[in-house]
Amino acid sequence: MKKKVLLFADFGIDDIMAIIYAYYEIHVEIVGVVAEYGNVDKRTAIRNARYLQRNTGRYDIPLIGGAERSMTGEPPIYYPEVHGPEGFGGYVLPEDFQAEGDVFENFHQIYDIIEKFDGELNIVCVGRLTSLATSFILYPETVAKVSDIFVMGGTFNFPGNVTPVAEANIYGDPYAANIVFNFAKNLTIFPLNVTQKAILTAEMVNEIEILNKEKNSQLGSIIKPMMDYYWQFYKSQIPTIPGAPLHDVVTLWGVFNEKHIKYERKPVKVVTSQGSAFGQTIGDFRDFIQLAEYPVHRIAMEFNYTAFINRVIAVLTVELNNHQSL
Template identity: 45%
Template sequence: MSQKVLVFGDIGIDDTVALLYGYFKEEIEIVAVVADYGNISRENAIANINYVRKLLPHTSELERVKFIAGASVPMIGELPTFVTEIHGEYGLGPIIPPLGMKNGITENFHDVVELIEKYQKELIIVNIGRLTSLATMFILYQSLMKTVKAYYIMGGAFWVPGNITAVSEANFHGDPVAAAIVLNYARNVTIIPLNVTQHAIATPQMINYIDQTGKISILKPMLDYYYNFYKKRDPSIQGSPLHDVLTLMAVAHDDLLSYQELPLTIVVSYKGVERGQSIADIRPYTESEAKKHRIAFVLNYQRFYSDFMTVMSGRYF
C-alpha cells in the first residue's frame, strides 16, 4: 500500500528530482504539491511545475497531482533572496520553460485544508523547502494539523557546517520564525538534516546511466548544472547532493537512515551567523524544555544508491 504524501517545496533542482522520484516510486502517492518561494520565486516554481508535468505522459501520476500556490515571502518579514546560480531562474538549471507556464495555478491555498480533512491520519506531510506555508497551517488550524500522520522535514545542520552560514541550513535560515512554529507544534516529526543529505550523492556516472535509459530527459541537464555549482564551491565533491530526494525516500524506507530522538531548538534571529541554527540537546543528565524530534544522523548510502537508481532508471539495482 502506498503512502499518501503532501509535499511543500521551493521547487528548485533537487525538489524537482524529488517530485520525479515520488511519481515513479510505487510506495509513494503524491496527492498534492504546495509551491513556495525559496530557491526561486513562487511564480517561477509554478512555471517549473507546469513545464515538467507536460513533459511526462498525460496518463502519468503527475497529471493527477493537485498543485497549490503557497507562500511568496517569509514570516520574518523580509524580501527573499533567490539562488538562481544554484538552481537556475526556474529551478530547472539551464532549462527555461516556454512563455505561459506561469499560468494555471490561482490563489488556492485553502485547498490544503480540504486535503488534510480528506486524508487525515493517512497523510504524511513532507516539507523540502522553507517552512512558511506549513507554519501558516499551524497558526490557523492547530487541531486539524494534529490529524496528520507524520511530518518529514528537510532542514538543519547538527555539528556540521551549514550551507548558508557556518551553522545554519537554508530552509531554517530562510524563515526561522516559521521553522520554530512548526517544530513547536508538530507531532511525529522526522528531521532530515545536512548531516545525512550531504552524503546522498548522485555522481555524474549515475546520472549518465539514468539518462541513457530514456525515462527522464530533463534529469541530466538539471543535475549537470547543479553539480557544476557544487564542484566550483568544493572541488572534492563527487556529485550532486540530493537533499530533497533523500527526505522523500525516507518516507518509504525506514531502514535508510539511523535516528536519534533529541530536544530541538531553532535560533530565531533576524541577523547574524546564528540565524536559523538548529540546536539538539545531547546532555543525558538534564531535562530540556525543548520538544523532542527524531533526527537522522547516519545514511546507508548503498541503500540510497540502489533505490534511487532502480526507481529513476526503471532497472533493478
C-alpha cells in the same frame, strides 16, 4: 501499502528531482503539491510544477499555491547560481510551453487534503517552512490529524550552507521553522549533515541519461542538464565532491525506509534572534539524563546510502519509463 504524501516544495533542482522521483516511486502516492517561494520565486515555482504536470500527465494531483514571502518580513533571497535562474539548472524549457494563468491563491485546499486523508497523510516539506507554519496557524486541529511530518532542514554538529551555522531552508524563514518545531507532533528532521551524503555522482547521472535516451524519455532528458549544473555549483565550493547531493529525494525516500535509517530523538531549538547564529538549529546531543527543555523530535543521523542510491537510479530509469504517460 503506499504512503500518501502532501509535498511542500520550492522547485529548485533537488525539489524537481524529488517530485520526479515521487511520481514514479511505487511506495509513494502524491496526493497534493504545494509550490512556494524559496529556491525560486513563487510564480516560477508554480510554473515549474505545471511543467512537470505536463511531462508526467499528473493533472489529477492538486497543485496549491503556497507562500510568496517569509515571516521575517525581509525580501526573499534566491539562488540562481545553485539552481539556475529558472530552477531547472542547465535545462531550458521548450518555447511551446506556456504556464496557465498567474499565481493563484487556493491555500485552503491543504485543509481539504488533510481532512480527506484523515490520519493517513504524511507531509513532506523540502523547502522553506513558511507554508507549513501557516497551516499550523490557520488549521491547528486539522494539521494535528497528519500521521507524520518530514522536513528537510537544519544542520546539527555540522557546518551550514548559507552561513557557518545555518542551513538554507531554516535560514530562509527561522520564524516559520520555530512554529513547526514548537507545535509539530511526529516530526522527523532530515538535516544537512545527513542529506549532504546522498550524492548522485556524475557517472550515475550519465548512466541515467544513457538509459533514458534509449527509451526516448522526454522527462528523463531533464535530469542530466539539471544535475550537471548542480554539480558544477558544488564543485566550485567543494572541489573534490564527485556529484551533487539529493537532499530532498533522500527525505522523501525516508518516508518508507525506516529500516535503512538511524534516528535519534533529541531536543531541538531554532535560533530566531538576529545575529551570527540566526537560523541555526540547535540539538541537545549531550550524554546527559537531563537535557534542554526544547521540543523533542526524531532526527535522522545516518542512512544506508547503497539502498538509497540503487532505488533512486531504478526509479529514474526503469520505473519512469515503465509508467510515464507520455
